[in-house]
Amino acid sequence: MNVRIEEIDGNVVAFLAGILDTAAAPETEKAMSPLNDVEGKDIIIDCTDLEYISSAGLRIFLGILQNAEDKGGHVYIKGINDEVRGVFTITGFSNIFEFK
Amino acid sequence: MKRPLAYIRRKLSVRVSLWVVFFAAIIFNVALGFLFYQSREAVRQEAVSRATQILDKTSLRVEGILNRVEVASNMTKWLVQRHPNKADSMFVYSRGLLLNNPDFYNCSIAFEPYYFKDRGRYFSAYTKHVGDSIRTIQGGSDNYQYFFADWYLMPQLLEKPCWTEPYMDLDVATNTSEMVTSYCQIITNQQDQLIGVINISLSLNWLSQTISAVKPYPNSYSIMIGRGGTYFVHPDTMKITRQTIFTQTLEQPDTALTALGYAMQHGEEGMKHMNIGGKDSYVFYKPLGQTGCSMAIVCPESDIFSGFDRLRRTVMTIVAIGLLLMLYLFIRIITSELKPLQRLADEAETIASGQFDAVLPDFQRIDEIGQLSHSFGNMQQSLVKYIEELKKTTAQKASIESDLRIASEIQMGMLPEKFPTRADHDDVQLFASLTPAKEVGGDLFDFYFRDEKLFFCIGDVSGKGVPASLFMAVTRSTFRTVSAHESMPDRIVTTMNKTIADMNKTFMFVTLFVGVLDLPTGRLRYCNAGHDAPLLVGAGVGELPCDSNIPVGFKPKWKFSLQETQIFTGTTIFLFTDGLPEAMDANKTLFQMERVNDVANRALAKQQQEPHQLISLMTEAVHQFVGDAEQSDDLTMMAIQYIKQQSDVQMRKSIVLSNDTQEVPQLNAFVDEVCQTVGFDQSVTMQIKVAIEEAVVNVMKYAYPSGHRGDVTIEAASNDIRLKFTIIDSGKPFDPTVQSEVDTSLSAKERKIGGLGIHIMRQNMDSINYERMDNLNVLTLRKKIKH
Numbered sequence: 001m002n003v004r005i006e007e008i009d010g011n012v013v014a015f016l017a018g019i020l021d022t023a024a025a026p027e028t029e030k031a032m033s034p035l036n037d038v039e040g041k042d043i044i045i046d047c048t049d050l051e052y053i054s055s056a057g058l059r060i061f062l063g064i065l066q067n068a069e070d071k072g073g074h075v076y077i078k079g080i081n082d083e084v085r086g087v088f089t090i091t092g093f094s095n096i097f098e099f100k
Numbered sequence: 101m102k103r104p105l106a107y108i109r110r111k112l113s114v115r116v117s118l119w120v121v122f123f124a125a126i127i128f129n130v131a132l133g134f135l136f137y138q139s140r141e142a143v144r145q146e147a148v149s150r151a152t153q154i155l156d157k158t159s160l161r162v163e164g165i166l167n168r169v170e171v172a173s174n175m176t177k178w179l180v181q182r183h184p185n186k187a188d189s190m191f192v193y194s195r196g197l198l199l200n201n202p203d204f205y206n207c208s209i210a211f212e213p214y215y216f217k218d219r220g221r222y223f224s225a226y227t228k229h230v231g232d233s234i235r236t237i238q239g240g241s242d243n244y245q246y247f248f249a250d251w252y253l254m255p256q257l258l259e260k261p262c263w264t265e266p267y268m269d270l271d272v273a274t275n276t277s278e279m280v281t282s283y284c285q286i287i288t289n290q291q292d293q294l295i296g297v298i299n300i301s302l303s304l305n306w307l308s309q310t311i312s313a314v315k316p317y318p319n320s321y322s323i324m325i326g327r328g329g330t331y332f333v334h335p336d337t338m339k340i341t342r343q344t345i346f347t348q349t350l351e352q353p354d355t356a357l358t359a360l361g362y363a364m365q366h367g368e369e370g371m372k373h374m375n376i377g378g379k380d381s382y383v384f385y386k387p388l389g390q391t392g393c394s395m396a397i398v399c400p401e402s403d404i405f406s407g408f409d410r411l412r413r414t415v416m417t418i419v420a421i422g423l424l425l426m427l428y429l430f431i432r433i434i435t436s437e438l439k440p441l442q443r444l445a446d447e448a449e450t451i452a453s454g455q456f457d458a459v460l461p462d463f464q465r466i467d468e469i470g471q472l473s474h475s476f477g478n479m480q481q482s483l484v485k486y487i488e489e490l491k492k493t494t495a496q497k498a499s500i501e502s503d504l505r506i507a508s509e510i511q512m513g514m515l516p517e518k519f520p521t522r523a524d525h526d527d528v529q530l531f532a533s534l535t536p537a538k539e540v541g542g543d544l545f546d547f548y549f550r551d552e553k554l555f556f557c558i559g560d561v562s563g564k565g566v567p568a569s570l571f572m573a574v575t576r577s578t579f580r581t582v583s584a585h586e587s588m589p590d591r592i593v594t595t596m597n598k599t600i601a602d603m604n605k606t607f608m609f610v611t612l613f614v615g616v617l618d619l620p621t622g623r624l625r626y627c628n629a630g631h632d633a634p635l636l637v638g639a640g641v642g643e644l645p646c647d648s649n650i651p652v653g654f655k656p657k658w659k660f661s662l663q664e665t666q667i668f669t670g671t672t673i674f675l676f677t678d679g680l681p682e683a684m685d686a687n688k689t690l691f692q693m694e695r696v697n698d699v700a701n702r703a704l705a706k707q708q709q710e711p712h713q714l715i716s717l718m719t720e721a722v723h724q725f726v727g728d729a730e731q732s733d734d735l736t737m738m739a740i741q742y743i744k745q746q747s748d749v750q751m752r753k754s755i756v757l758s759n760d761t762q763e764v765p766q767l768n769a770f771v772d773e774v775c776q777t778v779g780f781d782q783s784v785t786m787q788i789k790v791a792i793e794e795a796v797v798n799v800m801k802y803a804y805p806s807g808h809r810g811d812v813t814i815e816a817a818s819n820d821i822r823l824k825f826t827i828i829d830s831g832k833p834f835d836p837t838v839q840s841e842v843d844t845s846l847s848a849k850e851r852k853i854g855g856l857g858i859h860i861m862r863q864n865m866d867s868i869n870y871e872r873m874d875n876l877n878v879l880t881l882r883k884k885i886k887h
Contacts, residue, residue: 022797023764052768052786054793055856065848083786090863091856092844 003031017049025056048079076100117430147404151384163389187216190225198227205303211296251284261285279304308333317403327392364394456484527619527744531711534736542568543734552869559612560677585838589614589627590662601656609653625664638671641700672709672741679735686729711739747819754815759800774816787864794857803831827879835870
């Protein structure tokens, strides 16, 4: 699992690549923790290279979203593939995230 | 005959009139009968005295005539004896005699042969009426030698004057003959020697007319008989001199007539009542002086009483007409008096037809009918009032009934309507029926599938009707609520009992059987709370052993026990409420468990233990037993047949992981491999991978106490139809399937972190099932293989 965070066009973009399973979750959560400090900027999570996600991964996403919303920010998800979108859909996460 | 009777029964006026006339008729009859009897006696007395008088009078007349004949004879004898030698004088005497007695038929003074020498052998001065004149001739000739006639010989033989028997007197000159009787007296000279005989004849015809001249009654007649009983006078002239009073009795013995004949012959006087010539008659008889004759007057009874009978007929006719008239008038009067009643009846009919405001006639009468009319008016007013109240009550009742019907519909709606069959499920089929005794009942059954488990229950609430149905609804919804998060029947029932007992203010209770059938394994877990033990119909028919727990609703703290058994493929679990064994026929005989077992055995013998077959057989048997009797209790039956067939396993793989989440990639690789083997595409493989990861991670995190190492075994097996993952661990009992569902519609803020795992498992897999077996947690997840 690989996480890279960059600031592009005034937005904070997190690039996720690989498999986000339970085993990878603690590490990923740690890697994504800077996103919790973002203020006044939108967060974009780029999932183009995300191959797999389980509920452990979704919990990280939900944590980031709740934190951002508390601060009045937005979290966008970008480039998600069909399989991962399926997990979002059955859990209702597709309703609470904004997709780009 | 029926119609007049029906009419009389319907018509009071006719009936009363008939009674009155009936009694009047009886009184009239008795009175008139007595009167008629008395009158008849009087008429009879009158007839007797009248006939006797006439008889006396007639006999006096006849005796007078006879006396006259004798006197005339004596006078003539005296004259002849004074002048015995003057033959011509004899003609004068003879003629004179007839002149003085015009009613005599003839007379002759006949002498011995050659008494007058100059007159020859025969001399008889014979005088006879011819028309109005009197003819006197010399009688006697060689052709008529009178010396040998009866009348000439008899007085000589008897030595006294006598009356001859009637004989035919032939008048040669006019060649006429007449029936006569003669008085004969001999004439003697001074030496007392016979010189001749005086003969005075009376015409029998004339005598008869004389006697018969006076008739007491139109059809009465007189008879006269001589010494020998010969008829001298009789209306039938053919009988005169030819027959005696006894002649008839020779042919037809008639003691009465014979007695009359003897009485008359013996010169008796009297009256007899007898039948003569076919008619009841009174006969009055009396001897006629010294002649030896007797006369009688025959009066037919019909004659005597003809006037009386006519009177009686007239009176009876008048009475009959009077009674009929009376009947008619009575009917008319009573009908007119009762007319108001008819009108009241009509009005009552109108009111009965629903027109309560019909105006009653005002009769202005103070008699009973007036009172009735008044009372009727009051009744009508009350009726209007009561009907109004009744309408209100009925409307209320209809509303309640409608509510009840809706309640019943709601209640029935609560029960599952769609039953799983072989077509829907390859492992179980189920059928149930509930027949409430009243509109709404207290029985319940329910079932539903959760994961690969069939949850079912059957129950019977104490009592019937609305309260029971409400309690039933509570029980059923409690069952659903509790069993949604609990798979163990004992805990389901214990929780239900606590919930229900806490809010049970009415001290109702429910007997309940809750079962959970694990479909993959056929494991049945159950808890019985005071309910009838179900039957198992499979290899044989037997009762499912049940602990004696108390019904639900009594003691909130009661701990209900769990039981379990293995259900083999083909076996049917038959559940029922006490309405089945306690179904009653018209004689209050119970259906009883014996019969239930019999039917089940019969079904088994006929290979008809499939749920709907078994229930329809049972229903049929109960209907036949109960017959027309009213259903005494709710009747509920539920049959569950386990039909799972084991399929051939085509693929089997397994992996054992430790309880470390870092092992997850290994797991995912295993799942990837399995899915590839089975041939799932990328998208399904993803779904399965996520689901299995969630399940295994759950075990890894929660099965063992933190810091303890434990293994998780994941087995994958597939047949033609499904891919099955079995996750086994030896940790503490933990059923992930009873965790509450996450609400996926909540906003980001409201959503909880957690609970997603079980949701993903359910969503991504076709079925999920937890079993605790041999101290192991066994979680099974299945996915259908699409072809």
